[in-house]
Amino acid sequence: MHDTPMLDQLEGGPWPSFITGLKRLAKDNDMMVDLLGQLEHSYETRKGFWKGGTVGVFGYGGGIIPRFSEVASKFPDSAEFHTLRIQPPAGMHYSTDLLRQMCDVWEKHGSGLVAFHGQSGDIMFQGIRTDKVQAAFDEFNEMGFDLGGAGPAVRTSMSCIGHARCEQSCYDTARAHRDIVNTFLDDMHRPALPYKFKFKFSGCPNDCMNSVQRADMAVIGTWRDDMQVDQAEVKAFVASKGRQYVVDNVLTRCPTKCLSLNDDNTLAVDNRNCVRCMHCINVMTKALKPGNDRGVTVLIGGKRTLKIGDLFGTVVVPFMKLESQEDMDSLREIAQNTIDFFAENALEHERTGEMIDRIGLVNFLEGIGLEVDPHMIEYPRISSYVRMDGWDEEAAKWNERKAG
Amino acid sequence: MHDTPMLDQLEGGPWPSFITGLKRLAKDNDMMVDLLGQLEHSYETRKGFWKGGTVGVFGYGGGIIPRFSEVASKFPDSAEFHTLRIQPPAGMHYSTDLLRQMCDVWEKHGSGLVAFHGQSGDIMFQGIRTDKVQAAFDEFNEMGFDLGGAGPAVRTSMSCIGHARCEQSCYDTARAHRDIVNTFLDDMHRPALPYKFKFKFSGCPNDCMNSVQRADMAVIGTWRDDMQVDQAEVKAFVASKGRQYVVDNVLTRCPTKCLSLNDDNTLAVDNRNCVRCMHCINVMTKALKPGNDRGVTVLIGGKRTLKIGDLFGTVVVPFMKLESQEDMDSLREIAQNTIDFFAENALEHERTGEMIDRIGLVNFLEGIGLEVDPHMIEYPRISSYVRMDGWDEEAAKWNERKAG
Amino acid sequence: MAEMRPPIESGVPDPFQYMHPAMRRNYGQWKWHDRPRPGVLHHVAESGDEVWSVRAGTQRQMDLYTIRKLCDIGDAYGEGYVHFTIRSNIEYILTDKNKVAPLIEKLQAEGFPVGGTGNSVTMIAHTQGWLHCDIPGTDASGVVKALMDELHAEFVREEMPNRVHITTSCCQINCGGQGDIAINIQHTKPPKINHDLVANVCERPTVVARCPVAAIRPAMVNGKPSLEVDEKKCICCGACYPPCPPMQINDPEHSKLSIWVGGKNSNARGKPQFHKLVAAGIPNNPPRWPEAAAIVKKILQVYKKDAKDWERLADWVERIGWPRFFELTELPFTKFHIDNWRGARESLNASTHIRF
Amino acid sequence: MAEMRPPIESGVPDPFQYMHPAMRRNYGQWKWHDRPRPGVLHHVAESGDEVWSVRAGTQRQMDLYTIRKLCDIGDAYGEGYVHFTIRSNIEYILTDKNKVAPLIEKLQAEGFPVGGTGNSVTMIAHTQGWLHCDIPGTDASGVVKALMDELHAEFVREEMPNRVHITTSCCQINCGGQGDIAINIQHTKPPKINHDLVANVCERPTVVARCPVAAIRPAMVNGKPSLEVDEKKCICCGACYPPCPPMQINDPEHSKLSIWVGGKNSNARGKPQFHKLVAAGIPNNPPRWPEAAAIVKKILQVYKKDAKDWERLADWVERIGWPRFFELTELPFTKFHIDNWRGARESLNASTHIRF
Numbered sequence A, B: 001m002h003d004t005p006m007l008d009q010l011e012g013g014p015w016p017s018f019i020t021g022l023k024r025l026a027k028d029n030d031m032m033v034d035l036l037g038q039l040e041h042s043y044e045t046r047k048g049f050w051k052g053g054t055v056g057v058f059g060y061g062g063g064i065i066p067r068f069s070e071v072a073s074k075f076p077d078s079a080e081f082h083t084l085r086i087q088p089p090a091g092m093h094y095s096t097d098l099l100r101q102m103c104d105v106w107e108k109h110g111s112g113l114v115a116f117h118g119q120s121g122d123i124m125f126q127g128i129r130t131d132k133v134q135a136a137f138d139e140f141n142e143m144g145f146d147l148g149g150a151g152p153a154v155r156t157s158m159s160c161i162g163h164a165r166c167e168q169s170c171y172d173t174a175r176a177h178r179d180i181v182n183t184f185l186d187d188m189h190r191p192a193l194p195y196k197f198k199f200k201f202s203g204c205p206n207d208c209m210n211s212v213q214r215a216d217m218a219v220i221g222t223w224r225d226d227m228q229v230d231q232a233e234v235k236a237f238v239a240s241k242g243r244q245y246v247v248d249n250v251l252t253r254c255p256t257k258c259l260s261l262n263d264d265n266t267l268a269v270d271n272r273n274c275v276r277c278m279h280c281i282n283v284m285t286k287a288l289k290p291g292n293d294r295g296v297t298v299l300i301g302g303k304r305t306l307k308i309g310d311l312f313g314t315v316v317v318p319f320m321k322l323e324s325q326e327d328m329d330s331l332r333e334i335a336q337n338t339i340d341f342f343a344e345n346a347l348e349h350e351r352t353g354e355m356i357d358r359i360g361l362v363n364f365l366e367g368i369g370l371e372v373d374p375h376m377i378e379y380p381r382i383s384s385y386v387r388m389d390g391w392d393e394e395a396a397k398w399n400e401r402k403a404g
Numbered sequence C, D: 001m002a003e004m005r006p007p008i009e010s011g012v013p014d015p016f017q018y019m020h021p022a023m024r025r026n027y028g029q030w031k032w033h034d035r036p037r038p039g040v041l042h043h044v045a046e047s048g049d050e051v052w053s054v055r056a057g058t059q060r061q062m063d064l065y066t067i068r069k070l071c072d073i074g075d076a077y078g079e080g081y082v083h084f085t086i087r088s089n090i091e092y093i094l095t096d097k098n099k100v101a102p103l104i105e106k107l108q109a110e111g112f113p114v115g116g117t118g119n120s121v122t123m124i125a126h127t128q129g130w131l132h133c134d135i136p137g138t139d140a141s142g143v144v145k146a147l148m149d150e151l152h153a154e155f156v157r158e159e160m161p162n163r164v165h166i167t168t169s170c171c172q173i174n175c176g177g178q179g180d181i182a183i184n185i186q187h188t189k190p191p192k193i194n195h196d197l198v199a200n201v202c203e204r205p206t207v208v209a210r211c212p213v214a215a216i217r218p219a220m221v222n223g224k225p226s227l228e229v230d231e232k233k234c235i236c237c238g239a240c241y242p243p244c245p246p247m248q249i250n251d252p253e254h255s256k257l258s259i260w261v262g263g264k265n266s267n268a269r270g271k272p273q274f275h276k277l278v279a280a281g282i283p284n285n286p287p288r289w290p291e292a293a294a295i296v297k298k299i300l301q302v303y304k305k306d307a308k309d310w311e312r313l314a315d316w317v318e319r320i321g322w323p324r325f326f327e328l329t330e331l332p333f334t335k336f337h338i339d340n341w342r343g344a345r346e347s348l349n350a351s352t353h354i355r356f
């Protein structure tokens, strides 16, 4: 064992210690001995010492993150420390039985270190030598598990717990997650897109999957009829918390001020102006619920900083139902059109959001065959710098759509 | 007289008709006969027929807008139709006596057509031949009136009625208007700046002079102590309008929700979070007033569309007193520094707002010698794309300022 | 030249000499105001002094007979002083309450509508147009006259939810500024270049630099130095026309009116806001521009009906949302409503906040 | 190669086989929930079924002994199923209310803190850092462990105004995402180029294209093709480092931590918001990063004291204003806080809305 005085300081304290875990692994695993050594070296020098390379499994072009040590001469046993990205079951449910099987495979072939989960949702089996990658994958694959995405590919996706245990859930996130992502497995396993493409599925506007900012395509549940109000439960809530608490914490926080507390402690909702923000429903979980005519809003283009700065997705489908197989097919078609357009029109290393920024939302919408809609914008054009010679035709299109 | 069937249609209707006025002038003035002819021609062809040129008065480089007709062969008597831009008294007050004198001068030398006022505030004496310009100007000048701005110069300014008849007025707009603009007469009369520079003075955040969007330098009144509340008048207002009206129209419209209606119909104001928007004061004119510790906020960079799109000014001085001569000198110094920096650093035909956009607010502030302040921004930096190697020095500066 | 008179650089005149004595006396000492009726402001000073200001509409571009008439009225009823507002309304200041009604009667009799205060539709911001400007796409005085005729009833009443500020501009330079409702020009065809003139009157480097999308290139045409416009890039903004009049952008057919909504410079309630495009492609139709007037009236009618007290147009739309604005006004929503200029991303809906 | 096994492209596994039976049974039929105590969610289905979910913190980067231990606990108390949250917390789902307390006791005894629900500070978004990534400026596991030790008390309680989501990222690429509080890296010196390596490992056209400010030019150095960086332009973002490792951007001294506040992805109340810079120049100080932890704790302490119920950090600052945020947290405000990137104009105060 290497001396690890700095890392040792991460063994104290109330939070579970990964160092204690690494040390436990190191008892039976030389790779982990040197891994600890290299990590201590990083702590001392404040530098990282991994570099990439090319490692894969037969038939796939991605899904393994290769790591070769730059200080392998000092720490030879962790010279190779690759990660297998394995896609989790939609919603991240596990039986203990399954987890034990996974541990067993990883004990046999890898370091014994696993992350539940990576920020994109993969189970990350971290630390394996090149020569063992195929065998480990084969075993996981036989268990029913598949590699996730890496490189310029469709990536592993995440869906919230949704229908499985959440009363806010407006569509079946697990089903949509599987239906959509499994359509694009070729684009996941054989990276050939301009850059990565991420889907994320949240059951309601609380967006527990952070999809608006971490997904090229965010599918977020919502509803278009009136929210469900159980006035008896409203009264009970008001009785227990007091009118003032309800006014100050529910009514005044409504972004469009469309709630009003009646004198009899029931609630009046101006559903026409409710923007489905979820706040009042979050506070009064027993009294309020999303409506019954449920579906999804689709946003495209979220991502983090590179290269033009952080971006949120933009609404491209204000509402669509997502219940029947036809509904699902429509969503799949939008996804397919988006990925096709992205593949053909994005620059190298350009994400969807950056592409939309470069070409303009309107061109993107035309490219994927969606019609413009005022719900896609926060406010109409401010700049008069635009050429509008097609005005009459465009106006006619709208009037036809409205009439139809 | 020319036939003017189209213009004639602008004589009907309840609003005062400029056509009737032009026709009345045309009775005694051939210039106006042809002017009506050319205007009818414009109405028929939907085109303008004026072009610029060079016309001025001795000693000045600007202030006259020269207009030569492109259809002078058809309408010879209005071949020249220049405008004298004359600066109005601050606040646009006139005795009838003064107006009559102005009319007399204009009857003698010009067309008899006057606009009260141009969008920049000038009295526009419209329609004069080149050979009469000097004489007309001389007479106005002797009356105590001076030419306004045109071209790349400091422009004519406007100040709201303010102290003269408005209880909201937080500083003496007329005095500031005169003190500041009269400092820059050389820059007004001898255009040599990169582009135009406009001042505007509004006595309070209602901004009746539209300064935030129409002035390179907007001086807007505000206060920093608590607003004045006459609780008896509050009660009277609530009594006359009803509690619900007050809640719905005053409380809920407060942008920072810092008003609360007490049970006894008095008003509680969270002055710490009041952003001095004026709304509640506008509604309850008898009950509420700005505080007593009054001064101004200064914003720089407002303008309309050319060439990067419409711009609002940006706060560069969150608050300063504007009472003593020293206060006024400080404001003058800021104005002088701004104009000096603008003169040296703006590109040709670039306004201050565009310059700030190009070089960044921080460089501009450094250039005019003002310190950064969080009131200048709506929110801090979102983008991580910045080099921060001077952090410690900058942090120290702030800490010193706070300590000092 | 020796005899030329040097100018007296007197700058901004001192207003006190021309100011109504009651205003001079109570300068900076006003206490509160109310509006006894449309067109009349009643201000009370700390001293107890009271003034009634009566506001009337003018045509701004006034012949001197009209001005003298206004002076006559001022002498007879208004103590010899007047004040012009930023919107070219004239105000008479009275210290005697009893003169208010006779003054109003007189103004009305002489054809000057009394109103424009408080929650009315006040006078439209006026620019130059065909009467005087060298680059206009439409008229100004005529547009304003035609519209104010239509809106007269809303000028003399105070029945809108809040004050309505309308602006007009006669070219894309937009001297008229932002408005609750703004009626502006949008050119829809790139400039036609009159190559024969370019060499003579065009400041070529300036015009190339002025184009916001770099669509103009120097070029040789018929062996003479001229310019060419990349029509694919050109956004028809007309910025090239002032420095280069041969860049004919104004077109009787293709220069159209557009209508913008929700501009606001005051800080009341929300922060200042720019106006937004709602309608375009509207014919530039003198002498009375009926198509533009119809849209303006439709917007005002919906706003009047649907907005709450004190909601400016911007506040109202913020509450009900833009999709509903288009629904209620029955204006078509098109791809042109989606901004693509600098900062356009801010205008996209980056949330699931949607009203159904 | 003939014997190589072709992959089964099974994609996302069906979760139903691994899902707790009560969740399967009531799939899509949940009615309401509450939180009987920190760390415990109580969900009631339309059918009347009830489940209690007990949430515990993990180190995310788990050794298989820890996982097996969690499985043992799951078998003994949790009916053989677990659920992982997006923040690497583990949840046990119980249908028997009486097992909740014993399970909690067991978890605590084994060193797994129970909490992270509702208005607590939940687990920090975790990335790779020195343990695995090829471009990190700092560690991730260590940073998270050190911080969660400090924040443990706020994880096991629900005493914050609303839920607090903290994220960390170990380089400027920011895999950690937006956060109520985000702890990120800011490089403060341009990359030092290891010219000897460029020719071998650097994708030169790619790296030139990747620079957001076009600061990289191809150059010949010592007769070999290499690159040069215009240090005046370079904003030290590190984007050149992944495609060109010789662009050494990480620096033990000059790669500093920065703290950002007010990010929010949910649509609750306001629209989603990006986080904003509040502090930088913080030493990257392993193994426990005390300087960063101190600032995070100060921010949380002020927020806890001053914010109202249900106000996320972003909502709170929106109410009190950024100047007051800096005042209360005693963090210095500098020129670096004024944005100058795309869209920076939106961040300037274009109003007189000011709190004094």
Ligand code: SRM
Binding pocket: A052, A065, A083, A085, A117, A118, A119, A120, A121, A122, A123, A124, A148, A156, A196, A198, A213, A214, A215, A302, A303, A304, A305, A306, A307, A351, D126, D127, D128, D132, D133, D134, D135, D173, D174, D175, D176, D177, D242
């Ligand atoms: C492992 C993981 C962090 C973690 O510990 O959880 C990770 C690690 C890396 N990310 Fe990431 N990213 C991970 C989730 C994310 C996320 C979050 C998400 O997916 O929701 C983001 C922000 C969302 C987004 O896509 O914008 C993210 C934004 C990036 C970026 C910037 C992308 C951009 O367009 O801005 C890069 C750089 C790149 O791709 O060139 C990047 C690149 C990388 C690389 C491949 C570094 C590199 O270019 O060589 C890292 C490999 C680390 C390793 O050694 O395993 N990673 N990365 C996450 C993936 C695990 C998984 O598969 O579940």
Ligand code: SRM
Binding pocket: B091, B159, B160, B161, B162, B165, B166, B167, B168, B206, B207, B208, B209, B210, B282, B283, C033, C035, C041, C084, C085, C086, C087, C088, C089, C116, C117, C118, C122, C123, C162, C163, C165, C178, C179, C180, C263, C264, C265, C266, C267, C268, C312
């Ligand atoms: C006379 C004038 C100033 C001047 O020196 O010329 C003026 C005078 C007053 N304004 Fe104004 N405003 C005047 C143009 C403006 C403008 C500029 C404009 O019209 O282009 C604005 C900003 C425009 C904008 O936001 O687009 C303006 C925004 C306000 C506001 C804020 C309204 C709001 O809710 O946004 C108030 C407050 C109010 O209405 O109670 C206000 C209030 C007032 C008060 C009540 C102030 C007072 O206590 O005396 C004055 C009487 C107004 C009335 O009409 O009832 N004044 N006011 C201008 C009259 C123009 C006219 O003839 O119609």
Ligand code: SRM
Binding pocket: B052, B065, B083, B085, B117, B118, B119, B120, B121, B122, B123, B124, B148, B156, B196, B198, B213, B214, B215, B302, B303, B304, B305, B306, B307, B351, C126, C127, C128, C132, C133, C134, C135, C173, C174, C175, C176, C177, C242
């Ligand atoms: C006369 C007037 C309109 C009116 O009828 O009231 C006017 C008329 C012209 N404006 Fe203006 N502007 C007038 C107020 C404004 C305003 C309003 C203001 O000052 O508050 C603006 C918007 C505010 C601003 O400065 O942005 C304005 C923005 C422009 C611009 C665009 C400036 C920009 O940077 O975006 C131009 C074009 C230019 O300067 O190149 C312009 C140019 C012009 C020119 C000189 C056209 C030209 O370039 O040849 C027009 C001369 C018309 C004429 O024949 O008299 N005018 N112009 C206003 C000046 C009268 C006066 O002195 O009182």
Ligand code: SRM
Binding pocket: A091, A159, A160, A161, A162, A165, A166, A167, A168, A206, A207, A208, A209, A210, A282, A283, D033, D035, D041, D084, D085, D086, D087, D088, D089, D116, D117, D118, D119, D122, D123, D162, D163, D165, D178, D179, D180, D263, D264, D265, D266, D267, D268, D312
């Ligand atoms: C389990 C989990 C989803 C999953 O499938 O993994 C989840 C589950 C629930 N979330 Fe969430 N949220 C989860 C991550 C998130 C995230 C993403 C994140 O943490 O990175 C967000 C958006 C983050 C953001 O805005 O920055 C998120 C934003 C919300 C909100 C909106 C909060 C707000 O006011 O902005 C609610 C509503 C609430 O708090 O009542 C919510 C509410 C809930 C409820 C109450 C929904 C329900 O009715 O069951 C669930 C229990 C929450 C609790 O902790 O009390 N959940 N929730 C995630 C637990 C993470 C953890 O271990 O701490």
Ligand code: SF4
Binding pocket: A160, A161, A162, A163, A166, A167, A168, A169, A170, A202, A203, A204, A205, A206, A207, A208, A209
């Ligand atoms: S996103 Fe909505 S539906 Fe999904 S877990 Fe969160 S609160 Fe429930």
Ligand code: SF4
Binding pocket: A253, A254, A255, A256, A257, A258, A259, A269, A273, A274, A275, A276, A277, A278, A279, A280, A281, D269
């Ligand atoms: S969901 Fe949001 S917008 Fe709708 S009523 Fe509730 S708080 Fe208001």
Ligand code: SF4
Binding pocket: B160, B161, B162, B163, B166, B167, B168, B169, B170, B202, B203, B204, B205, B206, B207, B208, B209
């Ligand atoms: S800006 Fe303010 S002080 Fe000036 S007239 Fe308008 S309301 Fe009065």
Ligand code: SF4
Binding pocket: B253, B254, B255, B256, B257, B258, B259, B269, B273, B274, B275, B276, B277, B278, B279, B280, B281, C269
């Ligand atoms: S002035 Fe505006 S911000 Fe201040 S209390 Fe009144 S409404 Fe609120």
Ligand code: SF4
Binding pocket: C127, C128, C129, C133, C134, C135, C136, C137, C140, C169, C170, C171, C172, C173, C174, C175, C176
């Ligand atoms: S808007 Fe255009 S046409 Fe009208 S006055 Fe201004 S510059 Fe002239």
Ligand code: SF4
Binding pocket: C190, C191, C210, C211, C212, C213, C214, C215, C216, C229, C233, C234, C235, C236, C237, C238, C239, C240, C241, C247, C249
């Ligand atoms: S009209 Fe505007 S965009 Fe077109 S060439 Fe002229 S300046 Fe350029």
Ligand code: SF4
Binding pocket: D127, D128, D129, D133, D134, D135, D136, D137, D140, D169, D170, D171, D172, D173, D174, D175, D176
């Ligand atoms: S944030 Fe940077 S260093 Fe950390 S895992 Fe992501 S790419 Fe690697």
Ligand code: SF4
Binding pocket: D190, D191, D210, D211, D212, D213, D214, D215, D216, D229, D233, D234, D235, D236, D237, D238, D239, D240, D241, D247, D249
């Ligand atoms: S650090 Fe960023 S800005 Fe500097 S050279 Fe590299 S990519 Fe360009």
